[in-house]
Amino acid sequence: MHVPRAATSACAAAAAATAHRFVMYYDQWHAASPTKGQTAGITHVVTAFAGSTLFTSDPPGSPTPFVDVATLRTQFDDGVKVCMAIGGWGDSAGFTTGQKTEESRKTYAKGVAATLDRLGYDCVDVDWEYPGGNGEDYKQNPNSGKTDEIASYALLLQEIKAAIGDKELSIAVPGLERDMIAFTPEQVPLIDAAVDAINVMTYDLMNRRDTQTNHHTSVEGSLATIDKYLSLGMTASKMNLGFAFYAKFFKTTGECSQPVGCATAELEDANGGDTGQSGAVTFRETPPVLASGIPDTEKGGVWYWDPSTSYFWTWDSPQFIAQKFETIVKARGLGGVMAWSLGEDSSDWTYVKALQAGLATL
Template sequence: MKQINLIALLLFCIGTTNTFAQKNKKMDIIAYYTGDDKLINEYEVNKLNQIIFSFCHLKDGKLSVDSPKDSTTIKYLVSLKASNPQLKIILSLGGWGGCEPCSAAFSTAEGRLTFAKSVKEVSDYFKVDGLDLDWEYPAIEGLPGHLFQAADKPNFTELIKILRSTLGKKYELSFAAGGFQKCLDESIDWKGVAPFVNRINIMSYDLVNGYSTVTGHHTPLYSTNPKEESTDRAVEFLLKQGIPAEKLVIGGAFYTRTWKNVANVNNGLYQSGEHIQGVPFKSYADTYTEANGWKYFWDDKAKAAYWYNEKEKTFATGDNLTSIKAKAEYAKSKKLGGIMFWELPLDSPRDGMVNTIYQVKIAK
């Protein structure tokens, strides 16, 4: 009888643990941020779990904060933690065009150790919670002219390892990964780095980018054909590599990519064109209006928004409230680590993209 009761108690505990695990499973909301110490006050920081200050750079192989203004911003962001206990402040290295010396600097064990020690020194000084590596990209071409080499792939793994051993277990360590197939296939040793990082921030945007002469969805949730890049395609690839779901964070784009000289065929989708400056989400309501000649379209298969201006022969693609809600629901249903986005200052301070993600997060 005692044995039966013991088994029953054990089963109850297992069930309870699973229930709590599901109830406590949180979907982190992660904001990349390039603003200053004043702009952040316009936004609802209480709805964020991480602010990733963007960007720091390499100077003589060490992590460097670029200016006194950036130092002031970082210190102010850290001060926000006092009234937002859920918040972590992360420093990001690099960015598009911001990691030119990375391949050379991280090519030796000495260089990697020098960098890791500098990260600890800077982090201790500012009292930040972690580092996000935004090297675009190890082993494959990023910004034209930047050094990349095959050795970057194993060197990146060794960099992650030395960072973890130098910084300790409590330190948040993540990296931004291109969400396109070439990066997924060639840039990172996924099994090698996964045990040492807290998160992989998948840049599931710019999948059709400024170098493209053909329009398309730049940040779709799903692929509409086998060759099309998408958020889901990247996630499924990484899950098959054995990456735990809770370490995967998908990306939202708080901006459009836009092309001109686009023929009025298929409402401009998958047509040739010339890439031009896009629009931040906070300007959508004033820009993409019928009065301005724009029509809004929704691709229900891709779960992606796009706009076409027949008069101006202009096409735009990007996340909106509908698509970002779908992404947040996807992240929640897949039990992913969360959703990140580029970037907070592009959002409306109230009732915008962050709020939409947050409402999905807290919904039962």
């Protein structure tokens, strides 16, 4: 049968789009009720989070999913993979315990596998933030006491993958080079080989540990993160570029007329705690300040300094999302994209649509 060239091209384009991963986190703090049409193309939905300590015992603890897996599937394309994320920001205690010995790693992996089977998950996402140190408790539990995690991180991942078999294993990895403590040239090839996909958190590139303003998820910053991982030996096709469905704000000490380099107030106290001078707002909340955004076309991010509050704001836009597809996803041959999180998008799903449009160009 003769197939017209236009039809052939359309089929090829569709096949290319479906070959890329479209990973969406679905978190317990932001409710979402999308239709299948609104979530079209999403290949993986990751529920966040199961506690990291649940899997340190045999039998494991029993997580209580905040959403029924079978019901969740009905909101996405047929064949979507539903994954269980473990850990998250501030929850690393279970990983620290689980990675200690060969026996503890096997126990942890066995518990993860049993839980996936019991609850009907297709995959697991390990959100250990961060192996080797720099987690939320870095002042109470200094990095010097976590050096064993650098080598054991890959070992724990290997055990989990062996235990879950054909089910997929993904990991969430830091976007800031200063947090890549366990991602050494020796360890990255081992980490890379153990997993099926890598969700790169190319956002929060400015946080409360900084003392000067910067974009939290710019094109330039995101590309630098991806290039760092590539230089360490990560496989491009395993990496998913991360997108944030929220804006961040930081108090400054004075007037701020440019996006990079303004002095901030004290954002973190001596114990590593939050001073309340910074935060995040979801796009669903649509803060009026976002209408005043200034595109930084040099670095590829949106910013605004609010004179009434002295808050420096930083966020992404559909314009720069499109640019990230061209200059990062395409240019570096990445395997897909991911976003945190579905329920934080605007009510008209502006950012989901932007990712769908970007994927359609691949």
